[in-house]
Amino acid sequence: MTVNVRRLAGWALIVGTIVAGAGYLAANLLAPGSGDEVFRYQNWPLFEGVALVGDVIIALGLPVILTFAGRAQKLHIVGYAGIFAALVMLNVGEGTTEAFVKPYLVGHGGIPAQEPPGFAVFEGVALLALVVGSICLGIAVLRGRMLPWWIGIALIVSCILGALGLPGAWFLVPDGVFFAALFAIGVFAVRGRPDHTPATVGQAAAGTRG
Template sequence: MTVNLRRLAGWALIVGSIVAVVGYLAANLLAPGSGEDVFRYEAWPLFEGIALVGDVIVALGLPVILTFAGRAPKLHIIGYSGIFAALVMLNLGEGTTEAFVKPYLVAHGGLPAEEPTGFAVFEGVALLALVIGSICLGIAVLRARVLPWWIGVALIVSCLVGALGLPGAWFLLPDCIFFAALVAIGTVAVRPAPAPATAELAGARTA
């Protein structure tokens, strides 16, 4: 049986993005209170764990982005690399801390007053990778003209909205926009490829 890796990766983007968004929304909208209180919510590790599973699935399907490079291969590679780095460092790396380590610390004396040495640098590098990746991939989509133009705009907008530092639950809006763009890319990837024009012309001649 032949496996269509492009379609499989597309489904990974769709399913992973939906699972991740559901997990993040459930954790942050259902958790009572704010600050350290959210880590005392008994279902917090469950919902954040669901989001982490979604992030892993997204990471597995993310290379499908490179199949839409078209006329902008270099920008696609830069965009993919930045987004992949941010996904691993922020969503998976820091996300694991948010999901399991911080709830444990809160239940055993509270969070430390100061973050571990170098953590701010780690987070800064990840955020920089996200900014560069989102903007470069957004521009690449617009230049390549293989995917719908609004996907490129959504990737850029997600980065700009994230920089605003929205209050309350609104801080999830950039993530929702970003994952929506990934779902759209996955949807295009799972569609059957159109028949080549040359094959259609040859068929017409032999008819």
């Protein structure tokens, strides 16, 4: 039995973006109040936890991006590395704090006004990785021509919208555009023809034995 790794990774992107997107939407649109008050919402840890699960699934499927490198291999590698780093550092790392630590602190003395030492640097590096990764991958998609041009534009636009600091619930739009681009990549990975896919697990094992 062989497993098509590319399609499996594509499904991971599809499922992960849907789960993560649903979790973030539910947490931020249903939570009453604003600021630290949202952490008092009883379902906040549940919805943010769902989003975290989606983020982990996305991380598992993210390497499929490299199979669409085409003529822009270096840009694809930089884009993949930046997005993967940001996903792990922001969505999973900082997201765990947002989902479970801050709700606990709100009910046990409140969230400290001063951030832990070095946290601003950590967040700054993660944001830089996201910007560089998204822009590089967007340009790589446009140059590689193995994916529709609008996926590359969406990745770049997501950065621009994020930099604008949209007010209220509109701040979710950049993440939505970014997830939509990853979802589309997953769809094309799943629909890809066999001759455009990398070696399957079974073929790789056979090659190793040979």
